[in-house]
Amino acid sequence: MDEVTKNAPIRKRDRGLSRARKVDAGTTALLVIDVQNGTFNAAQETIRPEFFTTARDVVIPNLVRLVAGCRAAGVEVIYTVIENQTRDGRDRSLDYKLSDFFFAKGSWEGKVLEAIAPGEDELVIPKTSSSLFNSTNIDYLLRNIGVTDLAITGFLTDQCIDHTVKDAADRGYYPTCITDACMANTHERHRQALAMFAGYCRQVTSAEWLAGLPKV
Numbered sequence: 681m682d683e684v685t686k687n688a689p690i691r692k693r694d695r696g697l698s699r700a701r702k703v704d705a706g707t708t709a710l711l712v713i714d715v716q717n718g719t720f721n722a723a724q725e726t727i728r729p730e731f732f733t734t735a736r737d738v739v740i741p742n743l744v745r746l747v748a749g750c751r752a753a754g755v756e757v758i759y760t761v762i763e764n765q766t767r768d769g770r771d772r773s774l775d776y777k778l779s780d781f782f783f784a785k786g787s788w789e790g791k792v793l794e795a796i797a798p799g800e801d802e803l804v805i806p807k808t809s810s811s812l813f814n815s816t817n818i819d820y821l822l823r824n825i826g827v828t829d830l831a832i833t834g835f836l837t838d839q840c841i842d843h844t845v846k847d848a849a850d851r852g853y854y855p856t857c858i859t860d861a862c863m864a865n866t867h868e869r870h871r872q873a874l875a876m877f878a879g880y881c882r883q884v885t886s887a888e889w890l891a892g893l894p895k896v
Contacts, residue, residue, distance in 0.1 A: 699882040701829060701854055703892045709756040709827045710746055713812070713834030713841060713862075715739075715796060716761045718789030720835070730866045735835070742861045742886040743796050743833060751799065753893045756825060759798050760816070760834075763790035763806035773809040781808075811843035819851060829854040831889060832881070833861035838873035845881045855881040858889050 720740070724732040750757050763783050765771045772781065783789040790806070798804050809815035822830075830853050832845055841862050848855040857874065864870040874883060 699854060699856070701882075703753075703755070703831075703889070703894060704829070705754040705894050707826055708829040708831065709758050709822065709825070710750045710831045711833065711844070712743060712747070712757065712759045712792070712796065713832065713844060714760060714762050714807075714836075715743060715793050715834050716783075716789065717791050717793065718762060718783045718787075720793060728865045731836075731863055734863045734867070734870075739833075739835075739861055739863050740793065740795055742858070745890065746831075746833065746858065746861060746886055747796050749890045749893055753896055755893070756827060757799070757802050758818075758821075759792050759802065759804045760807050760812045760818075761790050761792060761804060762808070763787070764808065765806060771808055773815060775810065776808055810840045811847045812840075813844065813847040813851065822853070827853075829856070831856045831858055833858050835863060837862045837864040837870045838876075839864075842873050842877050845877050849880040856889065857881050857883050858886050859883050861886050 720732070720735050724735075747757055749755075761783070762776075762781055764785050767785065769777070769782050769784075776782075785806075792798055792804060803821065805812065805816050805818060805821075807815045812818050830848050832841060832848070832855055834841060841857065845855045845857055857877070859874060862870070864873055
């Protein structure tokens with residue numbers, strides 16, 4: 681660090697900023713990304729067994745607890761699902777077209793898993809890109825709601841979670857990745873992804889995050 685940089689003034693309000701923040705029910709949202717019938721189903725047990733087993737035995741049970749805890753504490757719960765907005769999928773991103781991601785509007789594949797089904801007044805946002813910030817109005821919605829902190833969960837750690845964590849950080853949010861409430865195709869890819877975006881977010885387990893919820 682040169683002398684100019686070392687001695688540069690820092691605004692008083694910017695001093696002491698930290699990712700280790702208390703969970704404020706009024707400014708925090710639990711974001712559940714793409715935990716839907718199209719991404720978790722019986723076929724996945726053969727296609728990607730590590731993902732299927734961990735999703736079934738660890739991630740989804742943790743999500744059940746997280747959703748229940750957030751509802752009890754008054755924390756906003758927001759879901760995203762991969763889902764076309766047109767019948768022929770022409771609205772999908774180029775990447776989704778190249779990757780052959782096609783979940784028809786209103787289809788079974790596009791619905792959130794029943795185990796964590798959205799409540800009556802909870803947001804479910806369809807998306808057609810890896811980062812929901814690129815194909816939805818989530819930034820507008822979060823700012824209207826007053827959300828500054830995002831607890832990010834879902835599928836897949838090295839794809840949509842990675843993109844969303846980084847985009848959230850760049851847009852001025854405080855992202856937290858709940859490490860046992862997301863998963864990649866393999867454990868190794870999951871671990872690598874967490875290591876790669878660790879600098880953009882706080883990383884905690886579901887138990888640690890739940891322990892920080894405000895008591896009602």
